[in-house]
Amino acid sequence: MSPSKTVVRESMEKSLFGKSTKSKVVERLVFALFRLSTYFVLLCAATIFVDIVYKGGKTVFRSEFPFLNVEFLSDSPQTLHVFEHQGRKYEMSDSKFRSFREGIDEPIVTETYAYSGGGIWPCIAGTLLLVAGAMIIAMTLGVLSAIFLSEYSRPGKILNAVRLSILNLAGVPSIVFGIFGMGMFVLAFGWNVSLIAGWFTLAFMVLPIIISASEESMRAIPQGMRDASFALGATQWTTIRTNVLPYAMPGILTSSIIGVARVAGETAPIMFTAAYALRDQLPWEGLERWYDLFFQGVMALPYHIYVVSAKIPQNEYTSRMQYGTAFVFLFIIAAIALSSILLRIRMRKKYRW
Amino acid sequence: MSLVSLRLQKEIKMDTPAVDSQRVDRNRPLIRISDFDFSYGDKQALFDINMDIAEHKVTAFIGPSGCGKSTLLRCLNRMNDLIESARINRGKVEVNGVDIYDERVDATELRKRIGMVFQKSNPFPKSIYENVIYGLRIQGIKKKSQLDETVERCLKGAALWEEVKDRLDTSGLSLSGGQQQRLCIARAMAVGPEVLLMDEPCSALDPVATAKIEELIHELKNDYTIVIVTHNMQQAARVSDQTAFFYMGNLIEMNATDQIFMSPDKEQTEAYISGRFG
Ligand SMILES: Nc1ncnc2c1ncn2[C@@H]1O[C@H](COP(=O)(O)OP(=O)(O)OP(=O)(O)O)[C@@H](O)[C@H]1O
Ligand SMILES: [Mg+2]
Numbered sequence: 001m002s003p004s005k006t007v008v009r010e011s012m013e014k015s016l017f018g019k020s021t022k023s024k025v026v027e028r029l030v031f032a033l034f035r036l037s038t039y040f041v042l043l044c045a046a047t048i049f050v051d052i053v054y055k056g057g058k059t060v061f062r063s064e065f066p067f068l069n070v071e072f073l074s075d076s077p078q079t080l081h082v083f084e085h086q087g088r089k090y091e092m093s094d095s096k097f098r099s100f101r102e103g104i105d106e107p108i109v110t111e112t113y114a115y116s117g118g119g120i121w122p123c124i125a126g127t128l129l130l131v132a133g134a135m136i137i138a139m140t141l142g143v144l145s146a147i148f149l150s151e152y153s154r155p156g157k158i159l160n161a162v163r164l165s166i167l168n169l170a171g172v173p174s175i176v177f178g179i180f181g182m183g184m185f186v187l188a189f190g191w192n193v194s195l196i197a198g199w200f201t202l203a204f205m206v207l208p209i210i211i212s213a214s215e216e217s218m219r220a221i222p223q224g225m226r227d228a229s230f231a232l233g234a235t236q237w238t239t240i241r242t243n244v245l246p247y248a249m250p251g252i253l254t255s256s257i258i259g260v261a262r263v264a265g266e267t268a269p270i271m272f273t274a275a276y277a278l279r280d281q282l283p284w285e286g287l288e289r290w291y292d293l294f295f296q297g298v299m300a301l302p303y304h305i306y307v308v309s310a311k312i313p314q315n316e317y318t319s320r321m322q323y324g325t326a327f328v329f330l331f332i333i334a335a336i337a338l339s340s341i342l343l344r345i346r347m348r349k350k351y352r353w
Numbered sequence: 354m355s356l357v358s359l360r361l362q363k364e365i366k367m368d369t370p371a372v373d374s375q376r377v378d379r380n381r382p383l384i385r386i387s388d389f390d391f392s393y394g395d396k397q398a399l400f401d402i403n404m405d406i407a408e409h410k411v412t413a414f415i416g417p418s419g420c421g422k423s424t425l426l427r428c429l430n431r432m433n434d435l436i437e438s439a440r441i442n443r444g445k446v447e448v449n450g451v452d453i454y455d456e457r458v459d460a461t462e463l464r465k466r467i468g469m470v471f472q473k474s475n476p477f478p479k480s481i482y483e484n485v486i487y488g489l490r491i492q493g494i495k496k497k498s499q500l501d502e503t504v505e506r507c508l509k510g511a512a513l514w515e516e517v518k519d520r521l522d523t524s525g526l527s528l529s530g531g532q533q534q535r536l537c538i539a540r541a542m543a544v545g546p547e548v549l550l551m552d553e554p555c556s557a558l559d560p561v562a563t564a565k566i567e568e569l570i571h572e573l574k575n576d577y578t579i580v581i582v583t584h585n586m587q588q589a590a591r592v593s594d595q596t597a598f599f600y601m602g603n604l605i606e607m608n609a610t611d612q613i614f615m616s617p618d619k620e621q622t623e624a625y626i627s628g629r630f631g
Contacts (some may be wrong), residue, residue, distance in 0.1 A: 155437070224471060224475035227471060227475065228477065228537070228540075229491075231468065231471075232465070232488035233465035233492070234491050243477060
């Protein structure tokens with residue numbers, strides 16, 4: 001080996017082995033920062049979930065058969081009676097307490113706690129109804145406008161203005177939609193506090209998300225796919241129906257997942273338009289005409305949480321209700337999101353491009 | 354030829370008294386482009402094109418990139434209708450004596466008669482079977498026997514049948530590039546066109562796949578009139594009967610392919626073909 005080669009090798013090692021430690025330290029620090037912030041976010045999320053699942057689980061689950069708190073899931077919210085009778089301590093919802101008292105002669109002294117007995121079935125039903133109706137309206141309007149924006153409209157100032165306003169609409173706080181819904185649907189249209197007013201208010205709230213996401217996923221479809229269809233003698237609508245919408249569906253569904261979570265979760269838009277703090281009848285009970293269904297207020301999970309945690313005196317019994325409701329609420333949203341995700345995966349498999 | 358023209362006239366629902374004269378005029382071209390000016394917005398892309406495309410011949414469009422080959426090709430089946438800024442300033446395109454830009458002409462019917470194969474193969478993300486019959490499906494044809502027959506006939510016609518007959522229900526996208534392009538040809542054939550427009554159909558293919566497509570073009574010539582855009586001089590020389598050379602939106606020269614490649618009239622053509630520019 002010649003001496004010159006040795007020199008080359010040494011300088012090579014010098015540069016490759018990089019004695020400069022400063023940049024390495026910075027690199028490590030920055031990396032550690034990223035890692036820490038990610039872990040921090042994870043920790044926050046985990047804390048919230050664990051807290052709700054742990055505390056809510058105590059309300060929702062039971063240690064003996066059927067392992068679920070059936071009353072909580074199938075009954076209406078009631079006043080809770082806490083009393084002592086013959087040396088035993090009882091906690092009973094109002095209806096149970098009444099029948100219990102029937103068979104007993106001596107007077108019972110009870111402490112009562114509003115909203116802390118019974119269950120949340122009307123809230124579950126109300127939320128499901130609200131989500132279903134609002135999503136049907138939002139998806140229909142949203143997908144139709146997205147089709148127009150992505151396939152039919154001509155590029156230009158007006159289109160840009162429309163896009164910009166849709167984008168801005170997405171940033172409007174939900175309480176503003178609530179006020180708007182009250183002014184428009186509840187008062188001006190005279191629908192009162194009703195499912196249908198809530199549907200439209202919620203639908204308008206998620207419309208921007210659905211329109212932009214649907215438009216995006218339609219525009220992502222290669223022009224070649226449309227060209228091929230046109231070249232085979234398809235009209236524009238046929239092309240959209242057979243070669244744009246089906247392939248855009250996974251993207252549209254993704255947007256709907258976000259939409260569902262928002263529709264189900266927001267309290268502000270429904271508190272003036274659709275939600276009752278307490279209603280004895282279930283939505284489908286006592287209807288005179290079928291369309292009366294639309295024109296009645298309902299109970300809803302997020303509003304119920306708000307009511308039991310902010311509108312009534314707090315104690316250990318209301319806290320059980322809050323956590324139980326929050327748990328059920330999380331579970332329902334997760335279930336809806338999960339089914340949309342599964343549907344999306346199935347569609348992706350079918351139309352892969 | 355008269356049969357084809359009758360069919361075209363029936364499909365496009367035109368009442369022309371010219372049918373008889375067509376029957377007489379045996380030398381009349383299938384497609385005639387006259388004094389054709391075309392622009393995208395303010396930018397003119399084609400200048401005063403005059404051209405005859407003969408039936409059952411392969412016509413090649415050659416020329417440097419951006420000279421307007423694809424533009425003219427897309428004018429032949431009105432695919433340019435879909436481009437917002439596209440304008441025809443002057444002239445006309447006649448297919449069998451019918452001005453295809455006449456306002457009574459239904460562009461979707463026209464496109465069934467004049468099929469198109471694109472540069473980038475673009476099968477639908479559906480099964481091979483569904484790809485081929487797409488054009489029939491959208492016409493509402495449901496008869497299984499007819500669909501089956503079409504699939505077999507067109508895949509055979511596109512020299513793809515032997516390779517895919519056992520997996521017709523797999524996705525068209527699972528095929529190789531060359532197979533995909535042949536699937537697109539089969540798909541175009543299924544709607545029963547008289548003309549096939551091909552825009553650089555082999556530019557994304559390897560030599561073997563290219564050879565297959567070229568062989569196919571030779572055979573298709575018997576049933577179809579073919580217009581092909583290509584950047585490959587050898588390909589133009591191999592597959593075409595007549596060749597048109599474009600430069601900056603102008604048709605510089607059009608002639609029998611042998612003529613163009615052996616002794617072109619124009620200096621520019623000679624320079625392009627010999628690879629001195631473009
Ligand atoms: N959709 C369009 N809008 C505006 N201008 C266009 C459009 N398509 C093509 N052009 C322009 O028209 C001219 C001709 O384009 P064309 O695609 O026909 O060329 P080409 O000969 O097919 O080129 P290549 O060989 O690269 O495919 C080019 O200058 C191009 O920039
Ligand atoms: Mg081109």
